[in-house]
Amino acid sequence: MSDIEIIQDKCVGCGACLSSCPYGAISLKDNLAVIDDDKCTLCGACVSSCGFDAILLRKDKVEKSDISGYHGVWVFAEQKAGVVQSIAYELLGEGRKLADILGVELSAVILGNSIEQACRDLVARGADNVYAVSHPSLENFCDEPYAVILAGLIDQHKPEIVLCGASTIGRALIPRVAIKVHTGLTADCTALAIDEEKRILLQTRPAFGGNIMATIICPNHRPQMATVRHKVMKEAAPDSSRQGKVINVPYDRKMPASRTSVLKVVEEITSMVKLTEADIIVSGGRGMKGPENFKLIEALAKSLGGAVGASRAAVDSGWIPYSHQVGQTGKTVAPKLYVACGISGAIQHLVGMQSADCIIAVNKDPDAPIFKVANFGIVGDVFEVVPALTKKLQETCGK
Amino acid sequence: MNIIVCIKQVPDTTDVRIDPATNTLIREGVPSIINPFDMYAIEEALRIREKLGGKVTVLSMGPPQVIEALKEAISMGADDAVLLSDRAFAGADTWATSYALSMGIKKIGDYGVIFCGKQAIDGDTAQVGPGVAEFLDIPQVTYVKKIEEIDDKKAIVWRMTEDGYDVVETSLPAVFTVVKEINEPRLPSLKGKMRAKSYQTTIWKAADIGADEKNIGLNGSPTNVVKIFTPPARTGGVLLQGDVNEAVAAVVNGLKQQQII
Structure with missing residues (x-):
């Protein structure tokens, strides 16, 4: 032991x-x-x-599985309605760096229906090979068939690294795949690097809500698998002259029917910009005092071209839907700019937004913890400061 | 229908303080709590039991102190609690944890739904729920925000997505991982607290669940932590007080300088 x-x-x-x-x-x-x-x-x-x-x-001596014969870097390319999601381009951008260091090919895997254009897009963004499985039953993400197909491709082609987005799809799919192929999986990585001497992937991720960082390796199993946080890695730029192979993998008709089926897809985000995709987020908290005052937050968000977020207090009071909640029990975001209005900055909120590049805080209490993480703090009444800030930004940006 | 809820005991981050001298977390004396997302899992299990009958068993893996967390679940109304506790389980990553929990679940047997929180707030991996589903070879729905219909054979649930939600039908048994929006967890009842006080938690060692030593704990974990470090703490920037217009102008200026706008 x-x-x-x-x-x-x-x-x-x-x-x-x-x-x-x-x-x-x-x-x-x-x-x-x-x-x-x-x-x-x-x-x-x-x-x-x-x-x-x-x-x-x-650690007791463990039997090492045979890790020779595993080559190449793979990314799982998430698609919705045949359109490659931006996270996949971020993975290709990062995957290219890793593949070049290792001197191996970069490949993408895509599952869906009507994905010809998507395959071309993946090649343009740097995939040397695209493994494409197209079938009407794969149009929407379904956990089990996707996992069976991806695990089958991994067993057949033996990549040494498999990357996937840490999205709701990726975080449901990849854990099943990792169990199937019996290898390690590191969740929600924010940095990847190669130990060139040992040819090992160094996977760094936040834990305890970003209060500590851990670097994790998977020394004795292959592939080395990781999900990667959205908006952290840089997207690969498109180049339509790039050449790559598209390998159409036939759909196995003997595959057992999925035990789950999507009956309906509902979109409900109320603002124009998705929180986890946004470069700029303006959030309101308890200090907004009521749902009607979120108009001020929306106006400020609009002047910046950003999305609307909220603290738990505002969501629990029923002022704005849960899908807008930033923080430990909501979404973790890392925008370029985060504006916290009437948010005191409880640790549960801070862990969800403290990796923003720049933070502006508006609060009437000069001792509010939010000011400890803010690049710019304004002590004052949100009902005066927020409209003034909106106005100034409109003048400056002409929006 | 019998239900199993997998829970984890985690340090309570509301009590995490930063040492101003070293900028590291002070974790001594930090109390342990049930992972907040698992509270929603327990609550949902109890609600389904109230509707369909059956038994709710809470399951966890960890050192003996986790009994406290399991007793809290009993005080909320769970029928039984099982703790997988053995030094051989220690150091498990998500692969080895999923394996051990799935072996415990097989020993408990006879379940219609397995509930987990969507992720634990210490590791934040969200990998163990799907891992358990894979080891048991049953379907899963992650990020469940509503159970619309459920009977002994199938369920219709809402899965939260980045843009909204999907309505998903699944056969049972299945694993559901739940988000905060699904319910409001109840407080323990007095009767429940009394029961928890004298309740004897079942404790199983690795041998009790027939776990292969090669697949559990540190030995069974494909991943290793090689380094832990504290990211540089954010330091406060400019604090502007006084005239609103001057403060706003200073901020907009700063944003321009940093080329954010």
Whole structure:
């Protein structure tokens, strides 16, 4: 059985490991670190925090699966109504970098119906090969058939890396595929790199709502699979002169029928711009005092060409639908600009938006926690500041 | 219809504080709670039981202190609680966790629906629900925001998407992972609290569920964490007080300088 140990000769009792433990399982006793087995989950977070190599995480020898013969970088290209989603172009942009470092081909996989144009678009954005499976039953995403087909293609062609968007589709599909092909999967990565010496994918992701970052590897299984957060990687630019192979994979008619079926697709986002796609988001919180005042938020969002978000307090009060909620129990966003109006900045809200490039906060309380993360804070009445800001922006941008 | 709810005990982030000197999280003494999304899963299971009858069993994996979380679910009204607890389970990534939970579920047996929260707030992976569905070879619907119809054989549910929702029909048994919008979790009743106090949680070790040692814990985990670090903390910028128009002009100027507008 694997275990963890403090090497007492090396431990200096500095306590650096204490704060690294997400489970509060380490304490200091007689100037030495002590791990409480009842709390420790062997997550390994403490190992790299120790400057003295005093923490030893012992992993039993495991049978290594044969990882030779796996080559190439794959991206799963999500489509809706035959149109490739922008996340797929972001994956191709990142996948190209990884493939070039490894000196291998970059391929895309697309499942759908009427996807000829989509295949051409994927080639233009950098795919050397496109594996395309087209069938009327694949038009809408359905968990099981998609997983069976993708896992089958992976088993057949053995890519060393498979990337997928961390979207609602990607995060439902890819975990099933990873279990089927028996490999590791890292969720919601925000940075990818290659350890060139070992040819290993270094997958970095936020945990605890972005309060810590973890770099994860999958050393003994292939492919190395990761979902990648939307709007973090740069899209591959289109080049219509690019050449690539489109490999039409026949749909296996013997495939068992899907046990789920989509009866209806409903669109309900009320604003013009989707929250997770938006470069600019203007959010309102408890300080907006009522649903009617969200008009001010909408006007400001419009002047910036942005989307409307909200804090949990505003959603729970019924002022705006849940689909607009930013934060721990809502959506995690990372726009270029985030404007928080009448939001105090509880930790649950901050973890959902603190990776924005620039944050503006408007609040009447100068001690509100939101100001600690804001690049620009305005202390004042939202009902005065927000309209003034809207007006100034309209004058400046002419919108 | 019998229902199984998979829950996770997580550190309560509302209590997470930042050490001003080192800019790292202070986690000592942070209380543990049931993962907030799992509360909606428990509530939905109880509501279906009230409609269709049957039994609700809560299942978790972790060290003995997780019994507290399971007892909280009992106090809300769950019938039974099972904890997979064995040092051999420790260090599991989502692959090994999905495997262990699916083995526990097979041992519990006889279920129509398995509920999970859409993700846990500590790891944020959202991978274990679909992983369990795959190991059990049953269908799944993720991000469920409403159960429109349910009987012993099938269900019609609403799956939240980026643009709205899909109405999905599925055969049962199935795994549903739920979002916050699905319900408002109840508070524990006095009767429930009394029951939880004396309730004896069933504890199963790896051998009890017939788990293959190669597939559990750190050994069974294809992924390893190689580095954990704290991202540079955001530091506050300019704080503008006083005249509104001057403040607004300063902000717009700043946005122009940073080429955001």
